[in-house]
Amino acid sequence: MAYWLFKSEPDAWSWDQQVARGAAGEEWNGVRNYQARNNMRAMAVGDLGFFYHSNVGKAVVGIVEVCATSHPDSTTDDPRWDCVDIRAVRPLKRPVTLDEAKAEPRLAKMALVTNTRLSVQPVTEAEWAVICELGGLG
DNA sequence: GCCAACGTTGGC
């Protein structure tokens, strides 16, 4: 079981929209970055991820689960781009902002802090636990 | 809205 983080601008695709898709989930399409794509190719069904609102909010707002492994991105004919499907699991009790993550020494090496432009990132088990703690989840 | 950081593209 691995942990990940998915970034989305809420104006383009928000947590509420993700929740509205329910158990069916939604394609995480539109990624046009090799590193992000490679991360998605490495995902397994049942892997968990954080849902992060970039630009507006700048906070981790919820937890998602991978419900389909990588497959061609339906928004392009370019065979280079694959994506996974994810479904909402639960919101954090309180969002964990980027400022909080930056201020937390245990998250100093987290990709969210060190590699701001990567839209699909791996998260370590330790980082996962810290964000859950800050987010009010036992 | 600006701009820094970073990734990609294309000329050589």
Add this chain to the structure above:
DNA sequence: GCCAACGTTGGC
């Protein structure tokens, strides 16, 4: 294969 130019992301 190098590197300058360009495009995009995302914090501020």
